[in-house]
Amino acid sequence: MTETILTLDKVAVAFGALRAVDGVSTSVTRGERRALIGPNGAGKTTLFNAITGMYPPTEGRVVFEGEDVTRMPPEKRAARGMARTFQITNLFNQLTVEENMLLALRGLSPRKFSLFGKRDFDADERERADRALDRVRLGGRRDTEVRELSYGEQRQLELALSLVMKPTLLLLDEPAAGLSPTERSIVVEIIRDLPRDLTLVLIEHDMDLVLGLVDNVTCLHEGRILVEAPPAAIAGNKAVQEVYLGKPRHA
């Protein structure tokens, strides 16, 4: 039950003199839902980039599914079951929702090298795409070009692109950032309804949102782990309150 899927061993990412991530060690068990919180500039997205290989760590090791992936490029990690969403929507804006799904579906299939074949879905791909789009409530928007979607819908498509890859580990970078309360609740519901065997790591600023969704919380501050505990313990944690709200002034 407590099999480890992701281990970070003293991971550090330095940009010149700045150590954005400074010796983070933690491990995530299979099926766990973990939140990564911390104030702006704490190193959350940089840590994501180290895990997914966008910026390989300058020090330390990343072990995924028992394999050292520290120096592996992102596309190879994806092939091993790692998927992510982006904080700033990072979609194929000039393509339709369906075309975005096609690209997400074929990233790991040899069909991506078909130079003169037909582009359309085959039956299996169609079914997987439909399931993912229905899950994120975009079933009715298949032929719409991404840049014509609302911002909320774009965030939902972000999720669909990752889900359709059938990942074992899904990293969500502020999936609800910038959304209206209604759109937020849609995204929260989508995340809550994800299959329980999918391991989730979630960056989120909104504590209320996080606390109802996850099993454990890791709070980062200045590139280091400040606290790691279940949500109930985090809510009342003094150190966490301080980094979020600043130290209380003495009356």
Add this chain to the structure above:
Amino acid sequence: MSSVLSSAVRRSSPRATFAWLAGTLALLAILPAYLPTYHVSVLTQILIFGVFAMSIDILAGYAGRTSLGHGAIFGTATYVVLYFVSTSGMPLYFAIPLAVLAATLVAAVFAVLAIRTTGVYFLLLTLALGMIVWGICLRWSVVTGGENGIRGDVRPAVIGDSRSFYYVTLICCTALTYAMVRFINSPFGLTLSGIRDSAGRMRSLGYDVSMHLFIGFVMSGFFAGLAGALYAMFNNFVSPSTVALTQSVTGLLMAIVGGVGTLFGALIGSFVMITLENFVSYYTQRWPTVLGLVFIFTMIFAPAGVLGTIRALRARRGN
């Protein structure tokens, strides 16, 4: 560049496109019967350069990588055909595949060096690589004939007259256009558009972005090489100006004037530019000036090009 195109521009109904194509093809098949020989050869040139400009549009419009080195790839094929046929008497059916292979290899070398860059760096790197090819053609005079180039009677006697050669070109260009349409509409073609829109997302979806750009560049070079080989038969002559920067710029301008990211626009651009060149040259020597003006007017008044603008207007009317 394709970002100037609105959503409706790149998408036209398949039935309308088919009707237009069938009409154009019929017109192109009938036209030479009523045209003087000179105009038939202008039309031949339009078709060849249309294929060349489309090969550039594959990269510029779909992969979002604007190349200024395609003139060199195109011209490499022209050189190889003329060299082997005229100096060593190699049969044309050996020389053409060899020429296309040579052009594709040049494209592969360009690709290896350029695919890791984007935007202006890609533009400058492909420009520099093209200049190297031009320099080689100019200086390696034992093989290339230096400034004098190579002259030779490449075209076989069967298709020696303008009309027969025109029909051979028409058949080849139709087949190549079909192949390019299939290519950009294939699963692989879609990955190029994905890379244009977000290379980072493509990587996290499991794509080896460099590999896809490499294949895309090489395929684009393959088509440019085929156009270059046809051009050898059309022109029976090659000189460094065939591989020069002007050649790359001309092809790119054709794609831009017709509409980047529309593929067929490149054919329209080729028609506009070559017709205009012939027309203008009748009255003045200042074709490059006119060329510059055409480009400026296109950029200001119709940045989406001829086909792009037509489709945008139609889409607006439809709404």
